Amino acid sequence: MQQPNIRFDHLIKMTDDTGILEHSLGSLPRRKEGYSTDDQARAFWVCLEWLGRCGEQTDKQLLSLAEKYLAFLLWAQEEDGRFYNNFAYDRSREPEQPSDDCLGRCLWACALAMARRPSPSIGLAAESMFHKALKQAKNQRYPRGWAYSLAAIGLLKRAGLADEKMMGLADMLSGRLTALYRKHSAANWSWFEPELTYSNGVLPWGLFWAYEMLEQTELLDIARHSLDFLIGISRNETGQISVVGSNGWCRPGFRAVWDQQPIDVMKLALAAAKAYELTGEPAYKETARKCRAWFYGDNDLGAAMVNEQDGSCYDGLQEHGPNVNCGAEAVLSYLLTEAICEKLEGPVLEPQQIG
Numbered sequence: 001m002q003q004p005n006i007r008f009d010h011l012i013k014m015t016d017d018t019g020i021l022e023h024s025l026g027s028l029p030r031r032k033e034g035y036s037t038d039d040q041a042r043a044f045w046v047c048l049e050w051l052g053r054c055g056e057q058t059d060k061q062l063l064s065l066a067e068k069y070l071a072f073l074l075w076a077q078e079e080d081g082r083f084y085n086n087f088a089y090d091r092s093r094e095p096e097q098p099s100d101d102c103l104g105r106c107l108w109a110c111a112l113a114m115a116r117r118p119s120p121s122i123g124l125a126a127e128s129m130f131h132k133a134l135k136q137a138k139n140q141r142y143p144r145g146w147a148y149s150l151a152a153i154g155l156l157k158r159a160g161l162a163d164e165k166m167m168g169l170a171d172m173l174s175g176r177l178t179a180l181y182r183k184h185s186a187a188n189w190s191w192f193e194p195e196l197t198y199s200n201g202v203l204p205w206g207l208f209w210a211y212e213m214l215e216q217t218e219l220l221d222i223a224r225h226s227l228d229f230l231i232g233i234s235r236n237e238t239g240q241i242s243v244v245g246s247n248g249w250c251r252p253g254f255r256a257v258w259d260q261q262p263i264d265v266m267k268l269a270l271a272a273a274k275a276y277e278l279t280g281e282p283a284y285k286e287t288a289r290k291c292r293a294w295f296y297g298d299n300d301l302g303a304a305m306v307n308e309q310d311g312s313c314y315d316g317l318q319e320h321g322p323n324v325n326c327g328a329e330a331v332l333s334y335l336l337t338e339a340i341c342e343k344l345e346g347p348v349l350e351p352q353q354i355g
Contacts, residue, residue, distance in 0.1 A: 006338055013310075015068065020328045021034070036085055036328075038102050038329075042333075046335045046336055048118065050339060147203050147205060150170055170214060180192040188252070195251035196251070197244075205267070208223045208271070208278055239290070241291050243261070245258040258317070259323065303322050305322055
């Protein structure tokens with residue numbers, strides 16, 4: 001795979017002294033749109049993935065950014081452990097309902113920091129927030145939050161940091177996901193819900209993590225069947241990645257092509273890379289690589305989504321071309337996809353080591 005020319009200029013441009021701004025007009029930050037905690041968790045994840053890979057000077061920048069994003073999470077965490085998600089530019093809170101997705105993303109980001117511990121202060125803050133938030137994980141009602149929580153606990157188990165209470169929670173959450181799959185899957189529809197919507201890859205990803213720590217064969221079977229189904233839905237006639245579009249989503253008998261979102265491509269790469277890690281099957285590795293190629297023009301329109309000069313990424317692929325705004329979610333999805341694919345060249349676990 002060609003070595004990426006990774007730049008963090010746009011990430012830095014989108015970040016002020018509070019955190020990363022949510023939206024942009026073209027490549028200019030749109031301050032009046034404010035911030036989301038979701039984006040801070042993703043941005044923190046990006047920094048953790050790239051620390052140690054880009055040279056001493058860039059590492060200093062990434063560590064400084066990581067502390068800024070983590071400080072935002074610390075500020076956004078409620079007394080009950082949940083995270084408030086939406087803030088205006090003046091840092092006031094915007095109306096919202098509590099988000100399971102946001103809680104799950106923050107749990108994952110904090111778990112990653114606990115496992116890697118790039119600095120004592122980051123490790124301390126992440127651990128404090130994680131344990132406070134974990135109390136709410138059992139109250140999550142939606143599957144993407146469950147999947148993130150499963151991945152977080154799985155990562156901590158691998159690092160030797162998961163206790164029996166966490167393992168019990170993982171067993172409960174994986175049971176919820178498998179029950180959803182049994183309820184909704186049918187002939188020609190191997191999925192957890194009656195339609196494919198957003199961030200679909202996170203669901204099999206969470207079950208792959210659950211299988212790694214719980215070693216229940218059914219978890220691996222469902223993870224593989226659902227991911228294989230998702231990969232099949234997410235390819236066009238020439239084999240390019242063509243994720244389900246947000247303009248109508250996908251259900252039996254209908255599939256929206258537009259608008260394709262970078263975050264959906266990243267989540268597919270995430271799940272495929274995890275499947276490759278556990279099974280060693282080359283087809284999963286190739287899927288992740290195709291997800292990376294999507295950003296560089298190997299997509300339905302042959303349109304490059306990334307500006308390699310500053311590391312920015314367009315918000316979506318629309319019927320007549322890219323949406324040329326370059327918000328936080330898009331650039332973070334691009335940078336995470338690059339990190340995921342770079343790690344594909346590392347060692348693969350032998351199947352007998354995991355179950």
